[in-house]
Amino acid sequence: MKTEIKIGVFGDRKGDKTKIRLRKLRSLLYADRPVCCACGCEMPRHRRGGLCEDCERESLKLGADICNKCGRMIANEAEYCDTCKSRERAYRRARSCFVYDGKIRKLVHKLKFGGKRYLAAFFAEAIADRYLDCDYDCDCIVAVPLSAKRKLWRGYDQAELIAEELSAQLRLPLISGALVKVKDNKMQARLGLKEREENVRGVYELTDAAPFKGKRVLVIDDVLTTGATLGEVSKVIYKARARSVDCLTYASTRSLAPTENILDEEDYNEDEMV
DSSP, rough: OOOOOOOOOOOOOOHHHHHHHHHHHHHHHHOOOBBBBOOOOOOOTTTTOOOHHHHHHOOOOOOOBOOOOOOOBOOOOOOSSSHHHHHSSSSSEEEEEEEEEHHHHHHHHHHHHHTTHHHHHHHHHHHHHHHHHOOOOSSSSEEEOBBBBHHHHHSSSSHHHHHHHHHHHTTOBOOOOOOOOSOOOGGGGOOHHHHHHHHHHTTTTEEEGGTTTOOOOEEEEEEESSHHHHHHHHHHHHHOOOOOEEEEEEEHHHHHHHHSSSSGGGGOOGGGGG
């Protein structure tokens, strides 16, 4: 059966009706179809998180078999990873969407180092779904901030972009400017566990404690490695007399022994050395 598309002009309001019919024609001929951020294939419109079914299946989505504190994947049935067994973390709990590996690692690099800001909206969709799955109940959102120098060099703060999108999706207020990074510390990626903890100590400060007082705060970042950064940020927020602090990230590394390497050379980028 042959399909015909006709464009006609009817009645007195012919200009308006012509525009409507032209818009309908364009929507039929040039329909915008979402594509997978990882492989570029077309996806159904209802897909969330920017990944097609195949790419999401290939990625390690976090659910069970995680540390009850930091949310990283663990290989045994223990309640806590070795890091959280031996160290106190200020946050109540942290959770992530995916293991930081394979296609997920590449997507994070595209947002963090490649200028692909549009990915923040898809990361936020995945984080929003994780928020609901974990039964979080927070009053406000804050992003782990970059230093002013590093943000100027990169042109944006990737965690802030994710938090802005997440704020709109969850309809939770975003607190901006009240938590700042005051020191440009060494690059975390090249440091071990103890060095990471020492490296983030005292680098975050409050410019205004009022927005956090009595609130259940949700802290957002792109990747959790050891949890040292989120722990330090949470400690600072608790100084503002927050009621509770929980954390969510798009990805987290696997739980490793303190002597093992957390990241590899692909995670080092020249703009992190500024």
